[in-house]
Amino acid sequence: MKLTKKGHACVRLEREGRTLVIDPGAFSEADAAAGADALLVTHEHPDHFDEGRLRAALDAAPGVELWAPGSVAGALSAAYPGRVHAVGDGDTFTAAGFAVEAHGELHAVIHPDLPRIANVGFVVDGSVFHPGDALTVPGRPVETLLLPVHAPWSKFSEVVDYIRAVAPERAFAVHDGLLSDTGLLVYGRNLGPQGPGIGSAAYARLSPGESVSL
Known part of the structure; x- marks a missing residue:
């Protein structure tokens, strides 16, 4: 499987000529979802x-499908039945x-006064x-x-404890679009x-x- 980091929280996964894109949001490149099969x-x-x-990607090819929590799916399901x-x-x-x-x-708590929304994480190919x-x-x-290395809802100690709890072989940074070059260096040092x-x-x-093969 080939993993390509896109802007902020978006990644592309490719295998055997098929492409899966996760979270091509507004902080990612304008073409982050282009060419996706799912x-x-x-x-x-x-x-x-x-x-x-998302609409541009769905319009580009009739075989493209989308999976998301109900709040996201509901905004698009009527226009793209099935x-x-x-x-x-x-x-x-x-x-x-x-x-x-x-x-x-659920999304992590940003502040107790802000309502929490649905959030679904995805394990792809068991890995x-x-x-x-x-x-x-x-x-x-x-x-x-x-x-997710940096967000309004997290602090560094939680990030460290999270990696320890999941215990993966490797961790690649996402959700880094709000960090300056200096901030990225600090996080890299502290996670090293x-x-x-x-x-x-x-x-x-x-x-x-940038891409890596997994």
């Missing part, structure tokens, strides 16, 4: 859910040939986990964790050997457009 969206916040980009699917915790499905499991129910905006522990082994330790996981950040 789309996954974790929740409705605009840095993960850009309706115009191609937009609402999913929740515990659901399993196949998207563009990838086996997908849905894990988690790659994108949690969206939550620190959901999937309750099953995963080799690769797409780690100079930091408090993240168990046996190896941490790395891919620049937007």
